[in-house]
Amino acid sequence: xxxxxxxxxxxxxxxxxxxxxxxxxxxxxxxxxxxxxxxxxxxxxxxxxxxxxxxxxxxxxxxxxxxxxxxxxxxxxxxxxxxxxxxxxxxxxxxxxxxxxxxxxxxxxxxxxxxxxxxxxxxxxxxxxxxxxxxxxxxxxxxxxxxxxxxxxxxxxxxxxxxxxxxxxxxxxxxxxxxxxxxxxxxxxxxxxxxxxxxxxxxxxxxxxxxxxxxxxxxxxxxxxxxxxxxxxxxxxxxxxxxxxxxxxxxxxxxxxxxxxxxxxxxxxxxxxxxxxxxxxxxxxxxxxxxxxxxxxxxxxxxxxxxxxxxx
Amino acid sequence: xxxxxxxxxxxxxxxxxxxxxxxxxxxxxxxxxxxxxxxxxxxxxxxxxxxxxxxxxxxxxxxxxxxxxxxxxxxxxxxxxxxxxxxxxxxxxxxxxxxxxxxxxxxxxxxxxxxxxxxxxxxxxxxxxxxxxxxxxxxxxxxxxxxxxxxxxxxxxxxxxxxxxxxxxxxxxxxxxxxxxxxxxxxxxxxxxxxxxxxxxxxxxxxxxxxxxxxxxxxxxxxxxxxxxxxxxxxxxxxxxxxxxxxxxxxxxxxxxxxxxxxxxxxxxxxxxxxxxxxxxxxxxxxxxxxxxxxxxxxxxxxxxxxxxxxxxxx
Numbered sequence: 001x002x003x004x005x006x007x008x009x010x011x012x013x014x015x016x017x018x019x020x021x022x023x024x025x026x027x028x029x030x031x032x033x034x035x036x037x038x039x040x041x042x043x044x045x046x047x048x049x050x051x052x053x054x055x056x057x058x059x060x061x062x063x064x065x066x067x068x069x070x071x072x073x074x075x076x077x078x079x080x081x082x083x084x085x086x087x088x089x090x091x092x093x094x095x096x097x098x099x100x101x102x103x104x105x106x107x108x109x110x111x112x113x114x115x116x117x118x119x120x121x122x123x124x125x126x127x128x129x130x131x132x133x134x135x136x137x138x139x140x141x142x143x144x145x146x147x148x149x150x151x152x153x154x155x156x157x158x159x160x161x162x163x164x165x166x167x168x169x170x171x172x173x174x175x176x177x178x179x180x181x182x183x184x185x186x187x188x189x190x191x192x193x194x195x196x197x198x199x200x201x202x203x204x205x206x207x208x209x210x211x212x213x214x215x216x217x218x219x220x221x222x223x224x225x226x227x228x229x230x231x232x233x234x235x236x237x238x239x240x241x242x243x244x245x246x247x248x249x250x251x252x253x254x255x256x257x258x259x260x261x262x263x264x265x266x267x268x269x270x271x272x273x274x275x276x277x278x279x280x281x282x283x284x285x286x287x288x289x290x291x292x293x294x295x296x297x298x299x300x301x302x303x304x305x306x307x308x309x310x311x312x
Numbered sequence: 313x314x315x316x317x318x319x320x321x322x323x324x325x326x327x328x329x330x331x332x333x334x335x336x337x338x339x340x341x342x343x344x345x346x347x348x349x350x351x352x353x354x355x356x357x358x359x360x361x362x363x364x365x366x367x368x369x370x371x372x373x374x375x376x377x378x379x380x381x382x383x384x385x386x387x388x389x390x391x392x393x394x395x396x397x398x399x400x401x402x403x404x405x406x407x408x409x410x411x412x413x414x415x416x417x418x419x420x421x422x423x424x425x426x427x428x429x430x431x432x433x434x435x436x437x438x439x440x441x442x443x444x445x446x447x448x449x450x451x452x453x454x455x456x457x458x459x460x461x462x463x464x465x466x467x468x469x470x471x472x473x474x475x476x477x478x479x480x481x482x483x484x485x486x487x488x489x490x491x492x493x494x495x496x497x498x499x500x501x502x503x504x505x506x507x508x509x510x511x512x513x514x515x516x517x518x519x520x521x522x523x524x525x526x527x528x529x530x531x532x533x534x535x536x537x538x539x540x541x542x543x544x545x546x547x548x549x550x551x552x553x554x555x556x557x558x559x560x561x562x563x564x565x566x567x568x569x570x571x572x573x574x575x576x577x578x579x580x581x582x583x584x585x586x587x588x589x590x591x592x593x594x595x596x597x598x599x600x601x602x603x604x605x606x607x608x609x610x611x612x613x614x615x616x617x618x619x620x621x622x623x624x625x626x627x
Contacts, residue, residue, distance in 0.1 A: 040445070205587055
């Protein structure tokens with residue numbers, strides 16, 4: 001139903017204005033795991049809305065359900081269908097490279113969205129569009145340094161082991177912290193698997209293990225709020241600074257209540273719109289930077305009011 | 313049967329605690345022990361129910377998805393209809409899922425491994441549709457009495473631990489001292505003989521799935537209240553941890569034997585291993601390898617022990 005309207009809309013647009021000479025384009029997107037994670041679910045609806053807004057796009061939306069083999073199959077389907085461009089949210093930054101190369105050889109430009117692929121695949125893509133996770137880690141480290149006044153000991157709850165996003169945030173955080181804030185010691189890092197309950201358990205163990213914890217850095221707010229819950233349970237929340245990333249609604253509220261120091265604002269809507277725009281720019285033959293990062297600003301109590309409460 | 317082989321798992325447990333206490337000062341502190349037991353109580357509560365299913369000669373792999381379902385449901389309904397109604401509706405719907413398992417396995421006599429594996433996926437799909445892929449959160453994180461189940465204390469003991477303890481004692485008593493309990497053992501041990509002795513096997517099997525679902529609902533109450541929110545895949549992998557605890561406790565997967573008490577010990581061992589390794593600073597991967605290594609070891613010891621017993625009775 002929706003796609004029919006999109007198509008109809010684009011046909012009408014075509015007939016009305018000759019300026020819309022380019023298109024209608026057919027863009028295929030294969031996502032990682034819609035419906036399981038709030039961010040991706042919001043991304044998908046934002047992507048569809050953006051495509052409708054753009055008017056001259058007909059989209060084919062696929063989801064790999066986290067399965068690399070299925071995603072490679074979907075890439076081949078899209079190549080078969082001879083879409084004008086492919087947007088891929090890689091399930092695995094290494095395993096999808098052969099499929100991306102295939103598309104490249106078939107003359108179909110590929111835009112990688114949200115999560116990076118391995119270095120070896122970069123020559124086959126038209127552009128990457130997404131958040132700069134290393135920069136996010138850097139921003140979080142800077143906030144931590146400010147919040148602690150350059151002195152203290154902290155722990156880290158990282159995302160899912162093996163995820164590029166998790167590793168990039170950790171790397172950015174750790175390197176920037178060491179460089180900017182040698183007085184802040186990172187005691188230990190354990191994965192929280194993007195899972196609040198798991199993060200809560202890890203933090204409980206940290207609280208047992210360390211008599212003094214001045215700060216916690218979490219790979220996303222969902223885990224950060226789990227850590228906050230644990231510290232509240234132990235009656236130690238007041239002495240700890242909490243800093244996260246990917247601002248979730250619960251994190252936003254916690255900042256508002258003054259329980260959480262800060263986070264990184266990363267909107268799935270911006271992410272989806274940036275991906276579509278990048279693909280359209282590529283198709284229009286415009287010069288597009290290879291690494292196309294959208295803005296992910298720091299968010300703290302001071303500038304909270306400038307941002308909408310996240311929908312996820 | 314010597315005391316050593318009967319209580320082998322308990323001795324193993326005490327030995328493990330002893331070893332860990334050398335590596336970490338805090339390991340045997342009262343607060344750490346309380347933390348571990350509280351963390352283990354969610355898996356423990358579910359394991360109590362699944363042990364009953366296994367004693368009755370079947371398996372329940374759907375508990376992980378069912379936990380996601382029940383937790384998402386109770387958290388989502390909390391803000392819509394209030395805590396009391398949310399809890400009641402969650403229990404009712406979770407028991408209905410248990411009844412579906414029970415009908416398919418008890419009355420239609422389908423293989424429990426296949427049915428509960430299918431239910432694992434089906435329920436997860438249902439959760440994703442229900443939640444629209446979004447996490448659910450209780451808006452007022454601080455001010456609702458719903459927090460009691462996961463964060464509250466009664467007489468100085470954390471409520472999750474109390475719930476776990478109460479359920480374990482209750483079910484252990486039922487299994488050991490009532491005719492209902494004996495019938496479950498009989499059905500799991502030798503179904504044909506049980507039927508010939510007039511036990512209504514279908515009903516017995518059906519009821520074990522209701523007990524399992526009830527325990528999952530209790531666990532969801534604790535989990536939802538502890539986290540004050542839920543991810544839609546929060547229970548993923550719990551079925552394996554639950555099974556791990558039960559196997560470590562020495563309950564045979566073949567049915568007809570086992571005890572809740574040993575499951576409790578098994579679940580605690582699991583909790584203390586993970587906590588101990590984390591306190592020692594080992595990364596997550598090592599925890600998994602060690603945990604499953606120990607489980608394989610436990611199964612092997614159990615089997616070796618049974619073989620020996622078999623040989624001595626025949627010679």
